[in-house]
Amino acid sequence: MGILSLTALELAKKIQDREISAVEAAKAAIAQAKAVEPKIHSYVTLDEEGAVQRAEEIQKKIEDGVLTGPLAGVPAAVKDNLCIEGQLTTCSSRILSNFRPIFTAQAVVNIQKSGAVILGKTNMDEFAMGSTTETSYFGPTRNPHNPEHVPGGSSGGSCAAVAAQECWYALGSDTGGSIRQPSAFCGVVGLKPTYGTVSRYGLIAYGSSLDQVGPVAKDVADCAAILETLASHDVKDSTSVKREDIRFTDALKADVKGLRIGIPKDYIGEGLDQEVRQALLDVAKLLWKKGAVVEEFDLSLVKYAIPAYYVIASAEASSNLERFDGVKYGYRAGDYEGLHNMYKKTRSEGFGPEVKRRIMLGSYVLSSGYYDAYYLKALRTKALIKQAFDRAFEKYDVILGPAAPSTAPKLGESLKDPLKMYLGDIYTVAVNLAGLPAMSVPAGKDSRGLPIGMQLIGNSFQEKTLIRAAYTFECETEKQFVTPAAGKGRE
Amino acid sequence: MNNMGKQYETVIGLEVHVELATKTKIFCGCSTAFGGAPNTHTCPVCTGQPGSLPVLNKQVVEYAMAIGLATNCEITRVSKFDRKNYFYPDNPQNYQISQLYLPIARNGYVEIESGGVPKKVRIHEMHMEEDAGKLIHDEWDDTTLVDYNRSGIPLVEIVSEPDMRSADEVISYLEKLRTIIQYLGASDCKLQEGSMRADVNLSVREAGSTQFGTRTEMKNLNSFKAIARAIDGERNRQIELLEAGKPVIQETRRWDDNKEHSYAMRSKEDAQDYRYFPEPDLVPIVISEEWIKEIKAKQPELRSEKLERYKREYDIPQYDAEIITDSRIIADIFESAAALCGKPKKVSNWLMVETLRLLKEHNMEPQDIRFSPGNLAKLVDLTEAGTINSSVAKEVFEKIFADNTDPERYVEENGLKTVNDEGALKSVIEKIIADNPQSVADYKGGKEKAIGFLVGQAMKAMKGKANPQMVSQMLKQAVTESDS
Numbered sequence: 019m020g021i022l023s024l025t026a027l028e029l030a031k032k033i034q035d036r037e038i039s040a041v042e043a044a045k046a047a048i049a050q051a052k053a054v055e056p057k058i059h060s061y062v063t064l065d066e067e068g069a070v071q072r073a074e075e076i077q078k079k080i081e082d083g084v085l086t087g088p089l090a091g092v093p094a095a096v097k098d099n100l101c102i103e104g105q106l107t108t109c110s111s112r113i114l115s116n117f118r119p120i121f122t123a124q125a126v127v128n129i130q131k132s133g134a135v136i137l138g139k140t141n142m143d144e145f146a147m148g149s150t151t152e153t154s155y156f157g158p159t160r161n162p163h164n165p166e167h168v169p170g171g172s173s174g175g176s177c178a179a180v181a182a183q184e185c186w187y188a189l190g191s192d193t194g195g196s197i198r199q200p201s202a203f204c205g206v207v208g209l210k211p212t213y214g215t216v217s218r219y220g221l222i223a224y225g226s227s228l229d230q231v232g233p234v235a236k237d238v239a240d241c242a243a244i245l246e247t248l249a250s251h252d253v254k255d256s257t258s259v260k261r262e263d264i265r266f267t268d269a270l271k272a273d274v275k276g277l278r279i280g281i282p283k284d285y286i287g288e289g290l291d292q293e294v295r296q297a298l299l300d301v302a303k304l305l306w307k308k309g310a311v312v313e314e315f316d317l318s319l320v321k322y323a324i325p326a327y328y329v330i331a332s333a334e335a336s337s338n339l340e341r342f343d344g345v346k347y348g349y350r351a352g353d354y355e356g357l358h359n360m361y362k363k364t365r366s367e368g369f370g371p372e373v374k375r376r377i378m379l380g381s382y383v384l385s386s387g388y389y390d391a392y393y394l395k396a397l398r399t400k401a402l403i404k405q406a407f408d409r410a411f412e413k414y415d416v417i418l419g420p421a422a423p424s425t426a427p428k429l430g431e432s433l434k435d436p437l438k439m440y441l442g443d444i445y446t447v448a449v450n451l452a453g454l455p456a457m458s459v460p461a462g463k464d465s466r467g468l469p470i471g472m473q474l475i476g477n478s479f480q481e482k483t484l485i486r487a488a489y490t491f492e493c494e495t496e497k498q499f500v501t502p503a504a505g506k507g508r509e
Numbered sequence: 510m511n512n513m514g515k516q517y518e519t520v521i522g523l524e525v526h527v528e529l530a531t532k533t534k535i536f537c538g539c540s541t542a543f544g545g546a547p548n549t550h551t552c553p554v555c556t557g558q559p560g561s562l563p564v565l566n567k568q569v570v571e572y573a574m575a576i577g578l579a580t581n582c583e584i585t586r587v588s589k590f591d592r593k594n595y596f597y598p599d600n601p602q603n604y605q606i607s608q609l610y611l612p613i614a615r616n617g618y619v620e621i622e623s624g625g626v627p628k629k630v631r632i633h634e635m636h637m638e639e640d641a642g643k644l645i646h647d648e649w650d651d652t653t654l655v656d657y658n659r660s661g662i663p664l665v666e667i668v669s670e671p672d673m674r675s676a677d678e679v680i681s682y683l684e685k686l687r688t689i690i691q692y693l694g695a696s697d698c699k700l701q702e703g704s705m706r707a708d709v710n711l712s713v714r715e716a717g718s719t720q721f722g723t724r725t726e727m728k729n730l731n732s733f734k735a736i737a738r739a740i741d742g743e744r745n746r747q748i749e750l751l752e753a754g755k756p757v758i759q760e761t762r763r764w765d766d767n768k769e770h771s772y773a774m775r776s777k778e779d780a781q782d783y784r785y786f787p788e789p790d791l792v793p794i795v796i797s798e799e800w801i802k803e804i805k806a807k808q809p810e811l812r813s814e815k816l817e818r819y820k821r822e823y824d825i826p827q828y829d830a831e832i833i834t835d836s837r838i839i840a841d842i843f844e845s846a847a848a849l850c851g852k853p854k855k856v857s858n859w860l861m862v863e864t865l866r867l868l869k870e871h872n873m874e875p876q877d878i879r880f881s882p883g884n885l886a887k888l889v890d891l892t893e894a895g896t897i898n899s900s901v902a903k904e905v906f907e908k909i910f911a912d913n914t915d916p917e918r919y920v921e922e923n924g925l926k927t928v929n930d931e932g933a934l935k936s937v938i939e940k941i942i943a944d945n946p947q948s949v950a951d952y953k954g955g956k957e958k959a960i961g962f963l964v965g966q967a968m969k970a971m972k973g974k975a976n977p978q979m980v981s982q983m984l985k986q987a988v989t990e991s992d993s
Contacts, residue, residue: 101560114559121553123560220560226789255562256791334789337592340603341557345655357653361596384594384784393786 040091090133113368123220140175170200195446202421202471213453214259217252225331275309280414282317336380536563557601577614608636845882
């Protein structure tokens, strides 16, 4: 088996055992990226020279016995909304197309400390607004399983890079499903942690009360190990939570005996693709066979999650994106007359249509006279959704559902009808509103060969329960990350 | 002004911004020190870098609580920050983190006196917020530069009810607030430097009316005098409009104190929609009963308490106590120096007379005082022991005031000790009598004043170091004894 097919933990072990060097691994990933990038376009920036240099430094630390962690020396990619000092960090937007931060995001610092060799920055929907990675200023990313299809979004670049073996793992961010849905579409494992688990310091905000950074991995074990390095209490982020229970790899046990799994009726009813539905029921059956208790139940209020999410996320985004004004950093329009004209031209030219749509929506719901009717009502809905989940978790340990209504659509299909695209987030956004942890795990492929993802949702701080259920399932099935179509030929 | 027999009443409410005396900014660790080269007291947070997040400075909350408690406010148990959205380059995020929905304190009051009559001015609310940066326009190349050193300096805004009726009441309200806040150590409250800023909301109505008139908001008021002039100016402007049958327009006006005239800045119609919403990057501030108790316990003695104690404990007159307690800094010097030398009235005299005179002469504020209470106490000791006389003492005090000079050393090094040695004086006096026969004769002839001249001559000859009482006494004796 070639080096690219190893999981991150397997690779790290070989590096520790001096069978492979971090430099060889980095070079292999770069070679793979150069081969597949023309077709897939996972990266906005692939930092070849820097990566090899960092790999050399890390290899030395490994040889000196300074770096001994389970992920030391493993090449990784970072979504382009996470700041890295001195490195282009664009959010896949024209307005930040020349932006180099003066500090590094805490989540990135954490994986750097664990010995990650960062290869570059991955493509995304502009400012994480979109479900297909087609709204990127730098052009779309394509699905490694079938380049006619989208990889999902907004962390499409991170998921495609892992699926196409252009890195061993990646960081994504999830505001309304942006890790889970593209992980499902690309056949990789993605996890959105409980709100507050991973520092948001240095994550360029979309919807501050919903954003979480999380891992995109080849399998469940890698996912748990990466999450372990990512999670930390950070005094620089006031919403960061101090957690004691972050030894997530302890949960890698194939055992679901007595685990109570609930499937919301709304999640397997109307609007769900039949093949996805069947795959999900197969998962349920397998877990039941392994000793879990599986039931259907009513998770009310789900239909209100999408409007509440789009009101809250857009409202926060409209404010978060105000700082991009051409004054301090980033793109500034070439010629303008006076301050207001500079603002107007810079932002008109700097933002793409989806970002503008959400800024307008967000500004509207916050304007005086509409605040109560939209924003405040959405906040109340959010609280009710949280209560509905609280009730569900009195009865169940894990909620099982799809990550998306279908497998990956074709390029160009989604943006024609934004409202329909928003509705595609039906199974993921409620989790962000409630601040819960959830993960997406590959669950087979449809008749066209496109990956299907299942979603596991846990109660706050119960990532370990999710990891145990996912690991149990994974042990019973064939891992899916192995050599997707686009990656073939380099091995 | 009062035309056609109509009587008007002025209704005034104030919005007072106070810069808090924290060492670091409200949402980051940058220094709040005044001055500094542009953009040197900055970091990713206070320059609005993408990905940066605010972290609340606890000291800001504690100062705000202290001010709230000292102004009889209710402290909000669960307080929150909100974002106020508006585009301007001095505001790096294009939103200001402030408080709209759940401000830290509400429903307070302060007691003022106006024309000898006590009055309560109610406080509607007080909230915490961040200051903006400063724009510097370069006329030469017609560009505007921005300095974010001020960005993120903590402020509280104290909003009064429209309870004031005259410039006098406004000034006494502001003086009262200033004294309270300075005593708490929460701010130095310098109007000129902008660490205390007041916006005046003013309307007029016919006397006896219970309806409020349309109000205007006046900005750019940098001194108590400017505030008083602006209030008179705006009152007259509004009355003239009403007398002419024209409406007062609700608007924000900018006062130009040089021209003694205000200019419309923006009307209500141009008012921006700030799209306030809860700041998602900060968690609610939960204030427990214990925390409030802790702040109350730490609360320093306020002015009225101190004043009473001084009269009681130090036996100084009401007049002295009022002047000394007007500034906490002077009061602190008084207490320390009095404790060291044990002569409170003497210390109080130096503070009330010479210190205030020198402050005024140098256009300084009490917070600019550099001398230590120890040196003042030493000076009192030197004078009381008769080591130096009062005119030398004044000279020495000026040194102390200017450079915090040690008076003992200064007196020693400059040979300023009063000469109490009769032998040394005697020969000088003999010489003066010999040199000034006319004055001696005048004195003997009944001209009492002539002795003054002789004392002056003797003091001059002694280079001021003699004890003048002693000189006078010895002179009188010598003259009487001298043969005529």
